[in-house]
Amino acid sequence: xxxxxxxxxxxxxxxxxxxxxxxxxxxxxxxxxxxxxxxxxxxxxxxxxxxxxxxxxxxxxxxxxxxxxxxxxxxxxxxxxxxxxxxxxxxxxxxxxxxxxxxxxxxxxxxxxxxxxxxxxxxxxxxxxxxxxxxxxxxxxxxxxxxxxxxxxxxxxxxxxxxxxxxxxxxxxxxxxxxxxxxxxxxxxxxxxxxxxxxxxxxxxxxxxxxxxxxxxxxxxxxxxxxxxxxxxxxxxxxxxxxxxxxxxxxxxxxxxxxxxxxxxxxxxxxxxxxxxxxxxxxxxxxxxxxxxxxxxxxxxxxxxxxxxxxxxxxxxxxxxxxxxxxxxxxxxxxxxxxxxxxxxxxxxxxxxxxxxxxxxxxxxxxxxxxxxxxxxxxxxxxxxxxxxxxxxxxxxxxxxxxxxxxxxxxxxxxxxxxxxxxx
Amino acid sequence: xxxxxxxxxxxxxxxxxxxxxxxxxxxxxxxxxxxxxxxxxxxxxxxxxxxxxxxxxxxxxxxxxxxxxxxxxxxxxxxxxxxxxxxxxxxxxxxxxxxxxxxxxxxxxxxxxxxxxxxxxxxxxxxxxxxxxxxxxxxxxxxxxxxxxxxxxxxxxxxxxxxxxxxxxxxxxxxxxxxxxxxxxxxxxxxxxxxxxxxxxxxxxxxxxxxxxxxxxxxxxxxxxxxxxxxxxxxxxxxxxxxxxxxxxxxxxxxxxxxxxxxxxxxxxxxxxxxxxxxxxxxxxxxxxxxxxxxxxxxxxxxxxxxxxxxxxxxxxxxxxxxxxxxxxxxxxxxxxxxxxxxxxxxxxxxxxxxxxxxxxxxxxxxxxxxxxxxxxxxxxxxxxxxxxxxxxxxxxxxxxxxxxxxxxxxxxxxxxxxxxxxx
Numbered sequence: 001x002x003x004x005x006x007x008x009x010x011x012x013x014x015x016x017x018x019x020x021x022x023x024x025x026x027x028x029x030x031x032x033x034x035x036x037x038x039x040x041x042x043x044x045x046x047x048x049x050x051x052x053x054x055x056x057x058x059x060x061x062x063x064x065x066x067x068x069x070x071x072x073x074x075x076x077x078x079x080x081x082x083x084x085x086x087x088x089x090x091x092x093x094x095x096x097x098x099x100x101x102x103x104x105x106x107x108x109x110x111x112x113x114x115x116x117x118x119x120x121x122x123x124x125x126x127x128x129x130x131x132x133x134x135x136x137x138x139x140x141x142x143x144x145x146x147x148x149x150x151x152x153x154x155x156x157x158x159x160x161x162x163x164x165x166x167x168x169x170x171x172x173x174x175x176x177x178x179x180x181x182x183x184x185x186x187x188x189x190x191x192x193x194x195x196x197x198x199x200x201x202x203x204x205x206x207x208x209x210x211x212x213x214x215x216x217x218x219x220x221x222x223x224x225x226x227x228x229x230x231x232x233x234x235x236x237x238x239x240x241x242x243x244x245x246x247x248x249x250x251x252x253x254x255x256x257x258x259x260x261x262x263x264x265x266x267x268x269x270x271x272x273x274x275x276x277x278x279x280x281x282x283x284x285x286x287x288x289x290x291x292x293x294x295x296x297x298x299x300x301x302x303x304x305x306x307x308x309x310x311x312x313x314x315x316x317x318x319x320x321x322x323x324x325x326x327x328x329x330x331x332x333x334x335x336x337x338x339x340x341x342x343x344x345x346x347x348x349x350x351x352x353x354x355x356x357x358x359x360x361x362x363x364x365x366x367x368x369x370x371x372x373x374x375x376x377x378x379x380x381x382x383x384x385x386x387x388x389x390x391x392x393x394x395x396x397x398x399x400x401x402x403x404x405x406x407x408x409x410x411x412x413x414x415x416x417x418x419x420x421x422x423x424x
Numbered sequence: 425x426x427x428x429x430x431x432x433x434x435x436x437x438x439x440x441x442x443x444x445x446x447x448x449x450x451x452x453x454x455x456x457x458x459x460x461x462x463x464x465x466x467x468x469x470x471x472x473x474x475x476x477x478x479x480x481x482x483x484x485x486x487x488x489x490x491x492x493x494x495x496x497x498x499x500x501x502x503x504x505x506x507x508x509x510x511x512x513x514x515x516x517x518x519x520x521x522x523x524x525x526x527x528x529x530x531x532x533x534x535x536x537x538x539x540x541x542x543x544x545x546x547x548x549x550x551x552x553x554x555x556x557x558x559x560x561x562x563x564x565x566x567x568x569x570x571x572x573x574x575x576x577x578x579x580x581x582x583x584x585x586x587x588x589x590x591x592x593x594x595x596x597x598x599x600x601x602x603x604x605x606x607x608x609x610x611x612x613x614x615x616x617x618x619x620x621x622x623x624x625x626x627x628x629x630x631x632x633x634x635x636x637x638x639x640x641x642x643x644x645x646x647x648x649x650x651x652x653x654x655x656x657x658x659x660x661x662x663x664x665x666x667x668x669x670x671x672x673x674x675x676x677x678x679x680x681x682x683x684x685x686x687x688x689x690x691x692x693x694x695x696x697x698x699x700x701x702x703x704x705x706x707x708x709x710x711x712x713x714x715x716x717x718x719x720x721x722x723x724x725x726x727x728x729x730x731x732x733x734x735x736x737x738x739x740x741x742x743x744x745x746x747x748x749x750x751x752x753x754x755x756x757x758x759x760x761x762x763x764x765x766x767x768x769x770x771x772x773x774x775x776x777x778x779x780x781x782x783x784x785x786x787x788x789x790x791x792x793x794x795x796x797x798x799x800x801x802x803x804x805x806x807x808x809x810x811x812x813x814x815x816x817x818x819x820x821x822x823x824x825x826x827x828x829x830x831x832x833x834x835x836x837x838x839x840x841x842x843x844x845x846x847x848x
Contacts, residue, residue, distance in 0.1 A: 024765070028789055101788075109810055113799055120791070122821050206821055227651060227822050248844035255846035341448070363839045364525075365452055367544075375537055375842025384847065385838070386533055397546050397630055397835035398651050399823040411821035414809070415787045418799025420672035422679035423808065 008192040015151050015184050016201030019124040022181035023149035027121050031098040033176045038094035038141055041172025042087040045137070048168055049083045055164035056133065063131075063157055076131045076158055086137045086165070089389070090172075093141045096388040099406045100147040114417040119410045121147030123206035126197045127391070128153045128220060130212035133161035139209070140169050140183040142391050146409035149182050151205065153197055155212070156189035194219075200226035209391050209404070214319075229404050231369075231395040233319040234264030234347040236377040239336040239362065242273040243355035246280055248374055250287045252352055255376040258291045262321050264393060265348050265380030269316060271336045274329040277304060281329070288325060297327040316343040333358045337365045344368060346395040348380040369395050369402040432616040439575050439608050440625030443548040446605035447573035451545050455522040457600045462518035462565055465596025466511040469561070472592055473507045479584035480557065487555075487581055500555045500582055510561045510589070513813070514596075517565045520812040523830045524571040538841040543834045545571030547630035550621045551815070552577045552644060554636035557585035563633065564593050564607040566815050570833035573606050575629065577621055579636070580613035618643075624650035633815050633828070638743075653828050655793075655819040657743040658688030658771040660801040663760040663786065665777035666697040670704055672798055673776045674711045679800040680774065682715045686745045688817060689772050689804030693740060695760045698753040701728060705753070712749060721751040740767040757782045761789045768792060770819040772804040793819050793826040 026034075045052070056078040063073050104117045125143045127150060129135040136152055143150035154162035166185040173180050186193045197205065198220065207227045210220040217230050238256050240249045256267035270288070272281040277300065285295055285305040295301065296311040308327070315326040316339070330336045333351070340349055350372035351362040359373040370380050380403070382390025387405030394400045400408035450458075469476070480502040487497050528541045549567045551574060553559040560576055567574035578586035590609040597604050610617045621629060622644065631651045634644040641654050662680050664673045680691035694712070696705040701724065709719055709729040719725065720735040732751070739750040740763070754760045757775070764773055774796035775786040783797040794804050804827070806814025811829030818824045824832035 024791070027791065107810060109808070113803065113808075115809060120821075245844065251844065251846050259847055367448070367451065368837065370838045370840060372840040373842060374844050375840050376846045378847040379537065379840065379842075379845070384533070384537075385539060386531060397544075401835055402838045411825055413792065414794045414826045416794060416796040416799050416803065418797060420669065420675065420798050421803070422675050422800045423683055423802040 008188060008190045009196060011188060012186070012193055012196035012201055015186065016124070016204030018181040019149040019151050019184060020204045022179040023121065023124050025179050026144070026147050026149055026182050027100070029147065029178060033178055034098065034145055034147070035094040037144065037172040037176035037178050038090045039172070040175035041137070041141070041169045042090040044168035044171040045083055045087040045090070045165065048164070049080060052083055052161065052164040052168075053078060053080075055160035058160045059133075059158050068157070072131055072157075076133070076161070078133060078161060082134065086134050089134075089138055090141050093145050093389055096145065096406060098145065099410050104412060111421050112419060113421055116415040116417070117412050118415055119407070120413050122409055122411050124149045124151065124204055125409065126151045126153065126205045126208045128194060128197060128208065128210045128212070128216065130155040130216060131157045132211075133158040133165055135211050136162040136165040136185065137169065138389065139211070139391055140166070142389055142406060143409060144182055146406045148409060149184075151184050151186065151197065153186040153193055159189050195223075198223045198225065200224075211392055227398060229392060229394040229396070229400045229408070231264060231345065231347055231393050233345050234266070234380070234393075235269065235317060235319050235343060235345040236265060236267045236347055236380070237269045237271055237336075237340050237344060237349040238267045238377065239271040239330070239333070239349070239351045240273060240276070240280060240284060241333060241351055241353035241355060241358045242276045242280075243358060244276070244280055244352040245354055245374075246283060249280055249352045250284050252350065252374070252376050253284045254287050254291050256350065256378055257288060257293055257325050258323065259376070259378050261323055263378065265377050266321065267325065267350075267377050268319055269343070270325050270327040271330045271339055272327065273336075274300075274331055277329050285327065292323055294324045295327050296324060298329065300329045301327045319345070333361050337362065340366055340368070347393065348372065348377045350375060350377050369393065432612060432614045433620060435612060436610070436617055436620035436625055439610065440548070440628030442605040443573040443575050443608060444628045446603040447545065447547050449603050450568070450571050450573055450606050451524070453571065453602060457602055458522065458569055458571070459518040461568065461596040461600035461602050462514045463596070464599035465561070465565070465593045466514040468592035468595040469507055469511040469514070469589065472588070473504060476507055476585065476588040476592075477502060477504075479588035482584045483557075483582050492581070496555055496581075500557065500585070502557060502585060506558065510558050513558075513562055514565050517569050517813055520569065520830060522569065523834050528836060535845050536843060537845055540839040540841070541836050542839055543831070544837050546833055546835050548573045548575065548628055549833065550575045550577070550629045550632045552618060552621060552632065552634045552636070552640065554579040554640060555581045556635075557582040557589055559635050560586040560589040560609065561593065562813065563635070563815050564590070566813055566830060567833060568606055570830045572833060573608075575608050575610065575621065577610040577617055583613050619647075622647045622649065624648075635816055651822060653816060653818045653820070653824045653832070655688060655769065655771055655817050657769050658690070658804070658817075659693065659741060659743050659767060659769040660689060660691045660771055660804070661693045661695055661760075661764050661768060661773040662691045662801065663695040663754070663757070663773070663775045664697060664700070664704060664708060665757060665775060665779060665782045666700045666704075667779035667782060668697075668700070668704055668776040669778055670707060673704055674708050676774065676776055676798070676800050677708045678711050678715050680802055681712060681717055681749050682747065683800070683802050685747055687802065689801050690745065691749060691801050692743055693767070694749050694751040695754045695763055696751065697760075698724075698755055701753050709751065716747055718748045719751050720748060722753065724753045725751045743769070757785050761786065764790055764792070771817065772796065772801045774799060774801050793817065
């Protein structure tokens with residue numbers, strides 16, 4: 001056991017050192033080089049799809065033998081269409097503007113010094129994920145485009161699939177003359193490798209991104225010794241103000257909850273202004289119920305809609321990720337804000353209101369990464385924000401917040417241009 | 425002992441909880457309120473200067489009794505002029521633009537959603553400092569202006585002075601109707617309080633800023649369980665390219681090293697392009713020597729200037745903070761960059777060159793928070809950058825890098841304005 005552990009420590013240490021070296025070369029890689037690597041990787045994915053599917057078959061067989069759920073096996077399964085989508089995703093990232101080198105701001109000092117704030121890569125990013133093999137390509141490509149080296153640690157369940165996809169990324173890096181260590185995958189299923197990544201590999205990992213279920217994210221958040229971009233859960237709220245437009249209130253509530261119930265931007269709690277409970281509230285609750293949603297509410301809510309179940313205290317802090325919504329009457333926007341402060345997860349909340357003042361109060365006072373007015377919480381997504389792609393959504397306040405796209409995977413430095421200035 | 429430790433834990437826990445509550449109120453405090461608090465605190469400092477000086481006398485007496493050094497006692501000592509400077513500093517921060525609520529960027533999506541990225545406070549900041557009592561006011565004021573609550577933990581040596589200054593800040597907060605818990609000072613000299621702060625007080629501290637010597641910063645960096653804005657040291661380099669203008673090379677080298685030797689932006693190593701060693705190199709070394717600087721160099725350097733001492737390997741990674749500079753010949757800009765990558769501290773480096781291509785290569789490839797061309801490294805300062813004031817300089821890549829001013833003490837959120845959009 002000791003030998004095995006030491007072996008994993010050595011493997012991970014070597015990965016960290018190689019990633020740091022690669023990151024130094026990547027920091028000044030040309031945009032065309034990075035794009036070429038992504039486009040060649042896409043080509044390789046398409047041409048290697050038989051071997052990727054074969055690798056995937058091995059993972060699926062193991063998953064079935066282990067008695068994994070149908071949902072789990074679906075996340076794991078690749079097919080021609082999914083491989084094509086992964087390849088197209090790489091090309092889409094190649095088409096995005098390169099954030100590195102972009103001048104974020106520039107100013108001149110009275111002494112003539114010209115100061116520029118310029119985007120630079122972050123360094124080395126560790127990505128820890130579970131069963132979805134496509135994360136290998138998506139995360140690897142985003143990190144590369146932002147000039148970062150990445151260490152990928154996929155779930156042991158998708159081990160062969162992820163390795164096969166990773167091999168295509170390596171082909172792309174080689175074709176572009178970039179270091180193959182720019183995108184490394186942990187070459188062992190030993191769970192001790194995750195523990196090593198969480199230590200930051202002696203300063204060779206700058207940030208960790210967990211992609212997966214709540215238990216994975218919770219472990220990374222509590223044990224990581226380096227910064228983490230993550231959200232533990234998305235307990236998203238829709239608040240229907242008394243000034244809400246009934247058609248918007250109904251359409252947005254149903255969309256926010258029911259369009260896709262398994263994503264982090266799905267609404268989990270509906271807050272209704274008490275003064276419009278009998279009218280707007282009843283209408284929205286009935287629409288939700290008719291769409292197939294189970295409502296768990298307070299007595300007030302049960303009085304409005306007979307099918308509602310009784311909510312318990314626990315419901316207000318539950319992320320259902322299912323066709324269930326908790327519902328409650330509140331006394332105006334201030335009460336809604338107080339409820340969200342108490343039970344929310346700082347992810348995404350929306351107010352439905354025609355009263356601009358109520359909307360402004362909500363947008364200013366709700367402390368979430370994304371606050372919306374008259375829009376569905378399901379828009380909480382890097383692609384919908386126009387960022388092109390995202391590696392996840394962050395609910396922390398440090399560095400990245402909200403969708404984590406290319407820009408959030410960068411740092412910056414100051415470039416100062418002088419003409420011989422000395423400080424008096 | 426156990427009782428005492430538990431007591432400190434309880435005290436710190438309560439501080440954290442009160443800071444978090446105050447931060448929620450501060451997040452939406454009006455600019456005029458925050459400015460009023462700062463201006464009233466400045467007034468209070470001036471009117472209370474006798475009691476502040478009296479408190480300071482007690483700290484100095486203890487320092488003298490403990491046999492503290494002259495430099496230490498100087499940092500600790502307050503007088504009328506220093507109190508006036510602290511008060512004026514508060515007024516200067518009041519005069520700075522409020523970063524909170526500033527729209528950083530704004531764009532519209534094809535579906536009509538208007539997305540804004542808006543500055544918000546970070547939350548709760550912990551500041552751990554040593555003997556300079558003025559940090560109490562400077563750090564407290566910067567955190568407040570950026571809408572953050574702050575927990576100040578000054579050194580036990582400046583305990584009474586810091587408490588007296590803190591009392592004036594409290595007067596300001598009260599006058600402005602802001603929560604007094606916005607700026608709290610740790611009410612004990614027990615060193616266990618620092619350990620508690622480093623844990624992040626159960627999520628009630630968002631970032632730590634250490635202000636002091638290397639051992640303090642090293643401890644905070646290694647033990648903190650929350651993000652830290654800091655630099656361990658400033659091993660700043662000046663590289664003299666073969667294309668350098670002789671007058672600029674001489675003036676900048678002497679200024680970068682000798683203007684003030686004790687600041688983190690002071691140059692510690694001079695790198696000279698070998699091809700101009702006999703001309704430019706010799707001239708600059710002689711000028712440095714004449715200005716009173718001891719040179720520690722390689723054999724090459726000793727051959728150029730007789731007074732040079734022999735440098736050891738350790739010199740290249742030593743922050744002298746004194747009238748000493750290490751010096752070495754390098755083979756052009758690439759070699760200079762390699763030396764800096766190996767021995768630097770990612771703080772501030774400057775190239776002296778008329779060759780724009782060499783300068784661009786240096787600015788792009790040197791991985792430091794601040795890279796300069798034809799300017800003195802002593803400009804590495806928030807005030808000199810036009811940020812108004814800084815709480816320190818960060819050499820990490822996460823969130824803040826370089827001078828940490830008001831903007832770097834903020835986070836952001838996304839405000840999305842819709843007209844009823846639902847996600848297809």
